[in-house]
Amino acid sequence: MGCWAIGSFGNDSAADWLGDLRETSDLSLVRETIARVIAADGYLDSPDATDALAAIEVVAAALGRPTPEAESEPELLEWIARVKPSPDTTLISDAQQAIDRILGPESELRELWEDTEDFSDWRAEVTGLRSQLQG
Numbered sequence: 001m002g003c004w005a006i007g008s009f010g011n012d013s014a015a016d017w018l019g020d021l022r023e024t025s026d027l028s029l030v031r032e033t034i035a036r037v038i039a040a041d042g043y044l045d046s047p048d049a050t051d052a053l054a055a056i057e058v059v060a061a062a063l064g065r066p067t068p069e070a071e072s073e074p075e076l077l078e079w080i081a082r083v084k085p086s087p088d089t090t091l092i093s094d095a096q097q098a099i100d101r102i103l104g105p106e107s108e109l110r111e112l113w114e115d116t117e118d119f120s121d122w123r124a125e126v127t128g129l130r131s132q133l134q135g
Contacts, residue, residue, distance in 0.1 A: 008053040008054050008056070008057045008067075008069050008070075008125070008129065009054060009057070009069055009070075009072075009073055009076075010069075011050055013047050013050040013051055013054075014050055014051065014053065014054040017033070017050075017051045017054045017055070018054060018073065018075055018076060019075075021054075021058065021076075021079060022075055022078075022079055024083075025082075025083055026083065026085065027058075027062075027085045027087065027091065029055070030055040030058050030059060030085075030087075030091070031091060031094075033048075033051050033052050033054075033055040034052055034055050034056065034059075034091070034094050034095055034098045035094065036048050036051075036052070037049060037052040037098040037101050037102065038094055038097055038098055038101065040101070042106060043106050043107075043108065044101055044102065044104075044106055044107045044108060044109070045108050046108040046109040046112060049101075049102045049107055049108065049109035049110075050109060052098045052102060053099075053102065053126065053129065055095075055098075056095045056098060056099060056129055056130075056133070057069060057070045057073075057076070057129065058070075058076065058079075058080075058085070059087045059091060059092060059095045059133060060095075060129060060132035060133055061076060061077070061080050062080055062085040062086065062087050063087060063092070063132070063133070065132040065133075066132075067128065067129055067132055069125070069129075092133055095133055096130060096133050096134075099126060099127075099129065099130040099133075100130075102126065103123065103126060103127070110123075
């Protein structure tokens, strides 16, 4: 995975996922991406976690609480303005659960970040994203 920043969209996988989102007109891709993390049995692979963080950014932005990371993604903001998605309480709860799983002990993405000097910044970024879901 090419990674150039700690934010949710600072890697190749999330950039590709955002491109896929632009071609949709509802939250189905967001739901599927988050559900994949929740349903993961055992070890959570990094690509699934990375895509889920991008999806969770969409949920927060759709709630009117975009992170600075989301605000710097014009494609995401255009999609939100065009689609006007409205996340329900189940999707919000699933997004929170997915973040807990991504930050958990059986997460490849967490382990990869632990091996860098940016781990605490990455963790703070993900924790901040979770707080955006709570309003």
